[in-house]
Every structure is written in structure tokens, then in C-alpha cells.
Amino acid sequence: MRRRKATSALNTRLSPFQKIYLLLFAGFILGPFIPLIIQSFAFRWAWPDLLPSTWWLEQREKSMLPLAWDYVLSPYSRMLEATINTVFIGLVVTVICLAICLPAARVLARENFRGKPAFEFFLSMPLIVPEAAIGIALLMIFIRLGLAGSYIGIIIAHLIPTIPYMIRMLTAVYQGLGRDFEEQAMILGANRWQVLRLVTLPMLIPGVVAGALFTFLVSTNIFLLTFFLGQGKIITLPTLLFSKIAGGTLDASAAGITLLVTVPGIILLLVTERFIKEEAFGKGFGN
Amino acid sequence: MKNPKPPELARHRRERLWMMLQLLPVFSVLTILFGGALVLAVLQSLGFAPWFGVNTFPDFSYFGALWGSYSFWQSLALTLYYALMATFISLVMGVLLALAMVRMFPGKSLYKYLYKLPLMIPYTVGIALAVIMLGNGGMLSRLAAFAGLISDPSEFPQILKTHYGWGIIAVYVWKQAPFVTLTIYAVLLGVGRETEEAATILGASRWQTFFQVTLPQILPGIVSSTLIIFAFNIGAFEAPFILGGGYPDTLPVVAWRYFNDADYTLQLQGMATVVSIALIASGILFTYLALYRRYERRIGRN
Numbered sequence: 001m002r003r004r005k006a007t008s009a010l011n012t013r014l015s016p017f018q019k020i021y022l023l024l025f026a027g028f029i030l031g032p033f034i035p036l037i038i039q040s041f042a043f044r045w046a047w048p049d050l051l052p053s054t055w056w057l058e059q060r061e062k063s064m065l066p067l068a069w070d071y072v073l074s075p076y077s078r079m080l081e082a083t084i085n086t087v088f089i090g091l092v093v094t095v096i097c098l099a100i101c102l103p104a105a106r107v108l109a110r111e112n113f114r115g116k117p118a119f120e121f122f123l124s125m126p127l128i129v130p131e132a133a134i135g136i137a138l139l140m141i142f143i144r145l146g147l148a149g150s151y152i153g154i155i156i157a158h159l160i161p162t163i164p165y166m167i168r169m170l171t172a173v174y175q176g177l178g179r180d181f182e183e184q185a186m187i188l189g190a191n192r193w194q195v196l197r198l199v200t201l202p203m204l205i206p207g208v209v210a211g212a213l214f215t216f217l218v219s220t221n222i223f224l225l226t227f228f229l230g231q232g233k234i235i236t237l238p239t240l241l242f243s244k245i246a247g248g249t250l251d252a253s254a255a256g257i258t259l260l261v262t263v264p265g266i267i268l269l270l271v272t273e274r275f276i277k278e279e280a281f282g283k284g285f286g287n
Numbered sequence: 288m289k290n291p292k293p294p295e296l297a298r299h300r301r302e303r304l305w306m307m308l309q310l311l312p313v314f315s316v317l318t319i320l321f322g323g324a325l326v327l328a329v330l331q332s333l334g335f336a337p338w339f340g341v342n343t344f345p346d347f348s349y350f351g352a353l354w355g356s357y358s359f360w361q362s363l364a365l366t367l368y369y370a371l372m373a374t375f376i377s378l379v380m381g382v383l384l385a386l387a388m389v390r391m392f393p394g395k396s397l398y399k400y401l402y403k404l405p406l407m408i409p410y411t412v413g414i415a416l417a418v419i420m421l422g423n424g425g426m427l428s429r430l431a432a433f434a435g436l437i438s439d440p441s442e443f444p445q446i447l448k449t450h451y452g453w454g455i456i457a458v459y460v461w462k463q464a465p466f467v468t469l470t471i472y473a474v475l476l477g478v479g480r481e482t483e484e485a486a487t488i489l490g491a492s493r494w495q496t497f498f499q500v501t502l503p504q505i506l507p508g509i510v511s512s513t514l515i516i517f518a519f520n521i522g523a524f525e526a527p528f529i530l531g532g533g534y535p536d537t538l539p540v541v542a543w544r545y546f547n548d549a550d551y552t553l554q555l556q557g558m559a560t561v562v563s564i565a566l567i568a569s570g571i572l573f574t575y576l577a578l579y580r581r582y583e584r585r586i587g588r589n
Contacts, residue, residue, distance in 0.1 A: 012480075018387040025384055026401055028461065032416035035426040039419060047424050047440050048432040100316060103309035111306055123313070126321055127515050128572050130522020132539030133565040134321065136546055136557065137328035160321050163313060221409045224524050228543075238409035245411065248448065248529055250418045258415040265407035272407075273400055 033262075040068055040255035056252060072256035079260060082240040086264070089151065089226075089236065090219040093158040094212050100159075101166040102208070108167070109174030124164045134160060135228040142229055149231035157225040162215045169214060173207030213272050220264060237261045325565065332559040341552065349559040359560075361535040363567065369452045369527065369537065370520035373459035374513050380460065381467025382509070386501075388472045389480070403469065405462045413458040414529050421446040421454050447530050454530040459523070463516045467509075474508035475501075503586065510579045514572055521568045538564045 014022070039045065042052035043059045056068045071077055108120065126134070138157055139148060147153035177200075185199045223238040230239060241261050244254040334346030353359050384402065388395075405413065420426045428443035437443055447454040486500045527537040536544070538560055545557030 012391050014387060014390050014392050021383060022387055029404060032420045035419050048429060050429055050433055100312035104313040107306050107309045128518045128569060130518060130564050130568050132522040132524050133561045134324055136542055136561045137324035141327060159316055163317060223409055223411060238411045241411040242525055245415050246529055250415055258412055262408050262412055269400060269403055269407045
């Protein structure tokens with residue numbers, strides 16, 4: 001009896017409760033997308049019906065105005081503009097963030113200096129101070145400087161929440177790297193630039209790709225800073241969707257836009273799963 | 288010990304300088320943007336706004352007016368309630384999922400994609416999903432009607448736009464439980480299963496193993512992930528704005544309304560609100576971290 005209990009706890013298989021829990025969790029995450037997809041194709045979907053009584057395609061020829069997907073895919077929905085903005089801002093933020101975080105992460109992973117814990121704490125402060133506070137305070141400054149509603153303003157603002165993640169992930173990468181290889185190259189007569197180009201960078205690439213992807217991801221998901229600082233002049237996917245659902249209702253075209261806003265996330269998911277290992281996240285967030 | 292020779296000293300200095308130079312970009316960006324924004328917010332909330340022709344620094348009346356009003360405390364309670372509830376539920380759901388994720392099961396590699404989806408997409412998508420699922424004409428209401436429980440949308444218990452905020456909390460949990468899972472799962476993978484197995488062989492029950500072996504090991508991950516999501520929840524704007532129950536609003540929404548008011552002197556009130564959010568959030572989080580540090584010292588980890 002006692003022995004059976006012990007083996008069950010040692011088991012690497014799921015308990016019945018865990019099986020049910022995994023299914024429920026998957027339902028919680030993915031389930032809501034089913035009515036969303038149905039809604040985007042619905043023309044008339046009155047309350048107690050579980051499926052629409054009239055579908056969008058049936059009415060397509062009769063209607064003067066573009067319906068649901070016709071609207072979503074037309075230039076009027078500004079989807080293309082928002083997508084381009086989101087990707088452009090995300091790319092620039094990632095490049096700048098990488099450029100300023102790489103040298104700092106190297107020092108943080110390898111050197112000891114007075115005030116290092118305080119410095120590391122300072123670098124993770126943006127994770128702790130609420131975004132609304134930073135957003136409104138920055139808006140005040142940016143209005144004075146004429147940066148509100150400009151790409152530069154939004155890109156600068158996006159650096160604040162992305163830097164802490166980038167620093168953490170890159171520091172973890174450098175810590176895993178060790179400095180032996182670099183030292184050997186130095187001993188063999190390589191100069192600093194050669195060491196960087198021929199030794200450090202090739203070994204860093206996987207971690208750097210992971211950090212860059214994660215930064216891009218964070219930037220493309222930012223709503224508040226873009227919304228406050230973009231002043232409605234620059235729209236990205238999150239702010240475009242916000243303006244469609246701000247009234248608290250969701251029509252067919254808003255459902256279509258929601259689905260399209262999800263697509264980049266799915267692509268990113270497929271890409272990041274290849275590059276970011278769960279362990280790397282653990283190093284980044286574990287303390 | 289004799290003093291280092293001058294060339295060594297010079298080399299040492301050069302290295303220090305090079306180190307500082309490498310830290311400088313990220314330090315200056317954060318100091319100017321983040322520190323600058325905070326300092327200016329504090330100055331403004333204390334009455335320093337020469338561009339409006341207001342300069343009564345230091346003037347505590349904005350804080351006085353804000354903290355003296357009953358609605359501020361209502362908003363604060365609401366903000367903290369949503370943030371705490373969502374953080375707690377995300378934590379429990381996330382830890383349970385992470386514990387299941389380290390086991391073997393068919394379709395695990397697919398599940399690893401699936402559970403991360405909410406991390407990749409904006410909160411606004413979650414809000415849209417909440418509207419279509421939880422609204423009075425939403426999917427759950429239809430299913431309730433299908434099951435014969437209700438015969439009119441108004442009979443469905445209102446979930447969105449109430450001060451219980453279940454809609455807001457649902458969106459946060461949907462987005463943040465996977466984040467907790469990811470963090471804890473990573474820590475669990477790093478720790479391995481040997482200690483748990485040892486505890487089981489030594490006769491510990493499942494509950495004992497969890498609370499005395501596993502929990503202390505994943506605690507750093509729990510603390511860091513809950514810190515991040517709690518801070519986010521306090522400052523979140525879009526979910527309470529769309530799904531909230533109206534007056535009293537959460538503090539970020541209140542600040543935004545002040546800030547967009549035609550009466551620009553209210554902007555200073557908005558700044559006082561913003562500074563209050565930052566103060567309260569950092570106060571809570573510092574206390575939390577300090578308690579955690581003390582616990583770590585007590586159990587002999589540094």
C-alpha cells in the first residue's frame with residue numbers, strides 16, 4: 001500500500017486531475033476564439049442562437065456597403081497601415097535596444113564593481129513602476145519637445161519597458177558563455193575587434209536572436225505607451241483594435257480585425273518556440 | 288602588498304573607463320527617459336508647471352485635494368482589488384499548469400505552443416474575447432439559454448461593466464497565467480526532479496513534497512513573475528477602460544480623464560494621481576521584495 005503510493009508520486013505521468021486541468025486550461029485559452037471566428041462571418045446573429053441565422057457571404061452581393069471581411073481587408077480599416085507601423089516600430093526598437101544593451105549586459109555578466117546590485121535594480125525599475133505613470137509623465141515632456149504623435153517619440157518610449165527584458169536575457173546569455181574562449185583568442189594575438197567579430201558574436205547569436213525576438217514581441221504588444229504618446233496620429237495593431245472595441249461591443253468587422261491582430265502573434269509564437277528555450281526564460285526571470 | 292606599478296594602474300584605469308563606457312548608453316537612456324519622466328511628474332504634481340503659467344512649487348494642495356476626496360480611495364481600492372485578484376488567480380492557475388507541464392503526456396510539444404499564445408498577442412485581443420464570451424449577449428449567455436437556464440439576455444448575471452470586475456480579471460488571468468506558467472516551468476526544468484524523488488522515497492506525502500520541497504525551489508520564480516504582473520495590473524489602462532463599471536474608475540483611467548480634461552489645471556491633479564500610483568505600487572512591491580529577502584535569509588539562501 002505504502003509502496004504503491006510512493007510509486008504514484010514518483011510517476012512522471014499525469015494524474016486524472018491534471019489531465020482534466022490541462023484540457024480546461026486549453027479551453028480557457030483557445031475556446032473564446034471559436035465564437036470570434038463565427039462572429040467575423042456572421043451577418044445576423046441574434047441572441048439565443050448558437051450559430052448565426054444569416055452569414056456574411058449570403059448578403060455580400062446584396063449589400064451596398066462592404067461587410068465584415070470586405071471592410072477588414074479594404075484600405076478603410078487601416079489594417080495595413082497599422083501592421084506596417086507595428087512592425088516598423090518593433091524593428092527599430094529592437095535594433096536600438098540591442099545596440100545599447102549588448103555592451104552593458106557583457107559588463108554586468110562578467111565584471112564586479114561597486115554599486116552593481118543597485119545598478120541592476122535600477123535597470124529593472126521599469127518593470128515595477130506602472131506604465132500609466134510613465135506614459136502620462138512622458139507625454140507631458142514629449143508635448144513640449146514636439147515628439148508627441150511622432151515615430152521617434154513612440155520608439156523612444158518603447159525602449160523603457162523593453163530594456164529590462166533585453167538586459168536580463170542578454171546577461172543570462174553572457175553568463176552562460178564564459179570568457180575562456182575570448183581569452184584564448186586574445187592570447188593568440190587577436191585584437192578586441194577580431195575577438196568580438198570572430199569569437200564572441202558567433203557564440204552569442206542564438207541568445208541574441210532570442211532576446212531580439214522577445215523585445216520585438218514586447219514592443220508589438222505595447223498598447224498604453226503607443227496610445228498615450230501616439231496621440232491618435234500613429235496607429236499600431238493594439239491601438240487600432242482598441243478604437244474598434246472601445247465601446248464595449250464587438251461587431252463582425254471588429255471580430256475580423258481581432259483575428260488579424262492575432263496573426264502576427266501566432267507567427268511570432270512559431271518562430272520564438274524554435275529560438276527561445278524555456279530555460280532561457282528561467283534565467284531571465286528567475287530572480 | 289606593494290602598490291601597483293604605474294603602467295598597471297593606467298591599464299586598470301583604462302579598463303574601468305571602458306567598462307563605464309559600455310554601461311553608459313543603457314544607463315543614460317533609462318535615466319533621462321524614465322528618471323526624467325518620474326522627476327518631472329513629481330515636480331508637476333507639486334505645482335511646477337510654468338508652461339501653464341502655474342508655478343506654486345512646492346504646493347501640496349493637489350495631493351491634498353486628491354487624497355482628501357473619497358472617490359480617490361474608492362478608485363485605489365478598486366485598482367488594488369483587480370490587480371490582487373488577477374495576480375492571485377494567475378499564480379494558482381499558472382503554478383498548477385507548470386506542475387503538470389513537467390510531466391510527460393501525449394501532445395506535449397503542441398501544448399507548449401498552445402499555452403503561450405496569449406503571451407504573444409496584445410491585451411486588446413483578450414478584451415475582445417471577453418466581450419464576445421462574457422457579455423450579456425455573449426457566448427456564455429447563449430449557452431445558458433441553450434441549456435434552458437435563462438430566457439432573456441438580461442437574466443444572465445452581468446459580468447462586464449460591474450465593479451466586481453470579473454471581466455477585467457478574466458482578461459488579466461487569460462494573459463498572465465501563461466506568463467506565470469512559463470516562468471515556473473523554466474525554474475522547474477532547471478531544478479530537476481531529483482529532490483522531489485528523494486522526498487517521496489523518504490516517505491513524504493504529495494502535499495508535503497509540494498510545500499516543503501517544490502514550493503521553496505520555485506519561490507524565486509513566483510516572486511519575480513507576480514511582481515511583474517502585479518505592477519502591470521496596477522498601471523493597466525485598456526481593460527478597466529473598456530470593461531470597467533464606470534465611476535469610480537481605476538486610478539490609471541482617472542489619471543487619463545484628468546489629463547484629457549479641457550481644464551488644464553486638472554492636468555496637475557492628474558499628475559498627482561500618476562505619482563500616487565507610482566508611490567503606492569512601489570511601496571507595495573518593495574515591501575513584498577523585502578519580506579521575500581528576509582525569508583530567503585531565514586532559510587539560509589542569500
